Amino acid sequence: MDDRSKPQSVLRHLNQEKIVFILTIVLFILFSIILPNFLAANNILSLIRSVAVLGILGLGMLIVVLGRGIDLSLVATMAISVAWSLQLMSNGMSVASAMTVGLAFAVGMSLITGVLIAYAEIPSLFATLAMATFVYGFGRAHLITGTDVVYLPPNIGWLAQLGQGHVAGIPMPIIVAAGLALIVFLFLRYTKPGRFIYAMGDNFFTARTGGVPVRPILVMQYVLAGGIAFIAGIVTSTSAQAMNTRVVNSNMIYDVILVVVLGGVGLSGGRGNVRNVIVGTLLIGVLMNGMTIMDIQYTVQNVIKSLILLLAIVVDSILNPRDEQTGQQGDI
């Protein structure tokens, strides 16, 4: 076996994450050369800023996907919980209480999702799909009256800095995303619940038999994802001056899955980390920014994004084939 792997040992070290990272750098250099304004400091910052929210949501999705789940309700939770918060503020509630209510809504909804998945044992795909529709429909019907765009109220005060402020010239959304990335990284790598998530994604039955509290951990995954979605919503709304609830009907949730999968996180669970999400997010950021400067149509951008995803997956499966020796289940 060693003899066979030697000639390709350089290639063998390539995995999807590295391929995507190399692709990002290649594109970055390419765009810097052919696009005159690409390298300007302003553009670089706006590049990262534009994908900061995508990255934050990607972190939430990562926590769920690592445990072999998927959360399709992230965008709905983000939009409705924050829109309701803003609405309460403009109705005269204090910023602190309005934020608490919004966060409680996001966490409460994802708690229901988590309980449905962990205790009622409904597949995460169906549970979160249903919850996404429920959250959006309920929110639009009973929580957010009037238009589907809720603007930032004037009394929001310091909170607006989360989207608009700068620290040492770096926009706040980037700092928030980076801070969250660090926290999620530490959580996944150095805490027991973090390791349990990996274990459950790798082999749920082994984890269960070994005494991992699988149900509480499952609920926790969705609650964390819901909380992260709320933060993403605050960043979105404060930087765009409004929360547009129609974002639920866009294909944003697929972009979130895209940055997670693109970076090399396995949808079958157990494989991946925060670095994968960052790499995937950067590639999408560079691509979207370059294509926007080149004035490429939105629909064509989607085609290119999807082709890149397919390319990354195909190249990965060619370079890292399922090993005949170890992938086998045994014959007798």
Add this chain to the structure above:
Amino acid sequence: MMRPIVEMKNVTKEFHGVAALRDVSFDLAPGEVHALLGENGAGKSTLTKIMAGVYEVTAGQLVIDGEPQSFKTPAEALQKGIAMVFQETSLVPSLTVAQNLYLGNEKFLNRLRGIYISAQQFLQSLNFGVDPTMFVSQLGAAQKQMVEIARAVHHKAKVIIFDEPTATLTPEEKHHFFALIRRLKKDGVSIIFISHALEEALAISDRITVLRDGQHVITDLAKNFDRDKIINAMVGRALSGELYGKDARKRTPRPYGQKILSVQNLSMGRMVRNTSFSVYSGQITGIFGLIGSGRTETAKIISGVVKRDFFHGGEVKLEGRSVRYRVPRKAVKDGIVYVTEDRKIEGFFETKSIAENIYLNLLSADLNKTGVVVSYSEMMDLAREWTGKLNVKAINSDARVVELSGGNQQKVVIARALVQKPKLVIFDEPTRGVDVGAIAELHQVINSLADAGLAVVVISSYLPEVMNLADRVLVSRQGRVVEEFAMEEATEEKIMYAAVH
């Protein structure tokens, strides 16, 4: 004598260099019912699967109707008239009976009404009371068996192989089944009948062949056999003498310790029926039984892997306290660990290193030193300690568990169980798929646990293993512990008597 319809000449079959069949010859006459007997793992299924085209021979020859054959697929065997009715039925549950009968023979445009009518006629001609429009998922075990058989007959099979056909049947259904076999025989169909039920084999077959350890022991007319003769042929053992030495017999059993576990009237569906037994610390309790006798299910209920029925499930007492676990976590915390028989599916984390595999179980039992934070140095220390203790051989400690050999994988699985500091360890088939050298090491580990005062349960389908390890033997049959032997009185023959019915 007539020319045999199936003949196997000096057939050997190896899986990854391990012989499942060694130099076996077998023949089947037209219109004959031939019973194939032997312990679990004796090679009965392998032998018949070669005939049915599931496996190819490693050496030797398969002769069908006078012509040498080598089937690549079951479909080829079916074309030559050899059909196998598998233990786990191979019907499509979401299709109707008629659709299953004609599966693969449909025309491009399939008219359901047409196949319902012809299926009805066909089933009636076999005297089977199965409604062809019923979905297979709605049928009982016996009716499913009938559909399987009908499918075999429909393909004009000249040879039908039944793998444990009566295991799931009720006495009345068995009666129907035997009537059918006689009818098929009258029509000139040859039948191979694999069973653990010796009386059935004696009653229905013309000839009987006994296999043991992948080798042919004896073939003779059924009327020349009786129960004793068959059991002697099944357990008489020469091959395994090296591993399971004679001195095993001389050792003195460990005395009874404190009563740790008491199971009373435990029931679960059709697999566990009102079973009762006790387990004591400081000794090894062996549970012997044939496949399907409910041992694994019983162990899984005790350890919380499967939830016990609240009203009809009976009672499990741990150290005198009644316990009912909905998830394994509580059982683990109470000191009961279950070492699975199927490590690939529920034994280890395949993308993780040996160290992480072991450490995760320490974490899940809340026995790590650092609370909610994980310590990678504690993990490495733990891995060093246990790979040393159990002699796990790996290229390095970063090696993933899937890359290890079966024996080393099993050692990791056992290390995972032992770091949880259990009071009661249940080993389910601890040496399945493990090479000979590792078996001895695993046995040593299991013995040392009992010596250290733990309550140890070893579930095994392999008699010499039970004889070699256990201090007392429980025999399980049809979902219940039916007999208990102290080591002084236990013999392989007695245990086998109790296990078959």
